[in-house]
Amino acid sequence: MDIAGSVVVITGGGGGIGEAMALAFAEAGAAHVAVVDRDVAAARRVASAISGTPYGIDVSDAAQVMGMVDDVIEAQGRIDLLCSNAGFMTGKGLDADLDAWRTTYDVHVLAHVYAARAVLPSMLARGSGHLLSTASAAGLLTSPGDAPYTASKHAAVGLAEWLAITYGQHGIGVSVVCPMGVDTPLLSGWMASDEVNARSVTSAGDLMSPADVAAAVLEGVRSDTFLILPHAQVSTYWQKKAADPQRWIAGVRRSKER
Ligand SMILES: NC(=O)c1ccc[n+]([C@@H]2O[C@H](COP(=O)([O-])OP(=O)(O)OC[C@H]3O[C@@H](n4cnc5c(N)ncnc54)[C@H](O)[C@@H]3O)[C@@H](O)[C@H]2O)c1
16 A cells, blocks of 8 residues: 555554554654654654644553544544554563453453444445554564463454455455564563573564564555564475474474573
8 A cells, every 4th residue: 555645543542553654654754643652742742743633541441542543533533543553562481361361351352342443434445454463473473471462463464364355355454473583672572581581582683673673564554564573584484384383393392491
């Protein structure tokens, strides 16, 4: 899709990858960027830098997401691109408390459902529009230190694929971005929490800057690419896993023990 002149919504836009995406879309000539974050001060800070509109909402609340989408459409006339990007890590295994399990699904999966349900009717009526979700390399592979994150990001990738298959012939583009380590507050907090977590990130390669991820996202949206992989090695790992899952799992297990 053309980014110049487009109306863009980015959840989790108050920091990290979402902030970099908001700045990059504005720089590329988007007509308007709505910056959505539960941290309203962060949403205001980013929106004011690009003359966008801040929305201080929690994306795990369906009514708040639908209200925000309706408001943007009323104010701007349409939404061309909706980026469901908000996310967080738990740093927990199977024993994560059930609230943490549910919240990861609320934020990483159901929030994408709410956004798609809210915006698709108007996109389908126009015959154009684009949905982008930020999943993770953990949604194709595994984040060894975080069970709820891994499982919910796999669900996010599955949902994006379903949306692409179901709505692609109606003029709707769908992209899912699956980065590995990106230098943001989310990742630095998680790496600081546990030595194994930190090693699993550093052994996989250098951290990427949020701006470089945003550049890959722009390129992917422009070219209507479904699977956006800012880190080239993710494609190699994913193919190795598909070719021999048993061997892949044994290799990851060994790397955890090192
Ligand atoms: N940083 C990485 O290494 C990395 C790698 C792969 C994928 N990701 C994914 O990228 C996305 C952005 O992560 P980031 O690294 O920029 O993190 P970040 O913590 O820097 O930014 C995430 C933003 O989302 C907001 N947010 C979280 N929960 C929310 C909610 N319920 N409602 C509204 N806003 C909410 C936060 O306030 C924050 O501003 C996430 O989905 C994350 O899982 C990150």
